[in-house]
Amino acid sequence: MTDDEPILAAAGIGKLFGHVRALRDVSFDLRPGEILAxxxxxxxxxxxxxxxxxxxxxxxxxxxxxxxxPVAFGKPADATAAGIATVYQDLALVDTRDVAANLFLGREFHKGPFVDRRRIYREAEKLLATLTIKLPSVRVPVYLLSGGQRQAVAIGRVLVGGPDIVIMDEPTAALGVQESERVLRLVRDLRDAGKAIILISHNLQQVWRTADRILVMHLGTVAGIRERQHSTVDEIVKLIVYGNEDDATTSGLPDSGAYA
Structure with missing residues (x-):
């Protein structure tokens, strides 16, 4: 696979919940080593x-x-087996367990019938060093970590399986400015390491500093896909609000700061 060939694609995806249509004809692709917001x-x-x-x-x-x-996922484990990892907004960490235990939850190393805790701690330290994630210790309980550190642990955990595609759902939603920047730096580092990233975000300022391309959803459809370097924030806001930029008028355009 070359960098120009999609590693993931959606072709005409639609979704009905009873009589309610949530998605209609959603198509896009994702390339290795790119961030698609x-x-x-x-x-x-x-x-x-x-x-x-x-x-x-x-x-x-x-x-x-x-x-x-073409793939058919009957359950999340099927997507994981196909190389897709998802970091949800709720993180799903076990607060009372330490960093190392959370990183290898469900993938523990064993020595005979027993969990090999020494190896888990050793491998946890290697993983965090590879990702340039700085934490007080891999032995500290997760509930003692800051929001940004917890997010980093959640990202580190999904990388244990070696996925090629990482989906992140609002990774900075509950973080302050400095911690958001650290998480976004980690996202860019993953992109630079060849991972394909889907970044869901409401913060256009962060998207503009991070994404390579931007996919805009509107009422269950794809309103547009734009190369970030060839677009503007105002164009993206038009697509978010109106779905079709031809339907928007300059006088009716919301302030792009509303999406910061």
Whole structure:
């Protein structure tokens, strides 16, 4: 696979919940070593799309393709096996357990019938060093960590399985400015290491500093996909609000700061 060939693609994805259509004809691709931001107002279909890509929902229509081959995910574990890892907004960490235990939760090393805790601590330190994540210790309970440190642990945990595709759902939503920057730096580092990243975010300022391309969702459809360097914040805001920039008027355009 070359850098120009999609590692992940959606082809005509649709999703119905009873008589309610959540997604209609959603198509896009994701390339190795790129960050694709997914933006849109509440109800635009971002969460439904991500749950389909991560194996939590089945699409009603269309196909998901990984490395050019159609796939059908019956459960999230199938997506994980296909090389797709998802970091959800709630992180799903076990607060009372330490960093190392959270990183290798469900993937513990064993020595005979017993958990090999020494190896878990050793491998946890190697993983965090590789990701340039600085924590007080891999033995500290997660509940003692800051929000940014917890997010870093959640990202580190999904990387244990060696995924090629990482989906991140609002990774900086509950973080301050400095911690947000640290997490976004980690996201860019993963991109530079060749990972393909889908970044769901409501913060256009952060998207603009981080993404390579931007996919805009509007009422369950793809309003547009733009190369960040060839677009503007105002253009993206028009697509978020109106769906079709031709329908927008300059006088009716919201202040782009509303999406910061």
């Amino acid at each position: 997914v933006v849109g107002d509440n109800g635009a279909g971002k969460s439904t799309l991500i749950k389909i890509l991560s194996g939590a929902y089945d699409p009603t229509e269309g196909q998901v393709l990984v490395r050019g081959r």
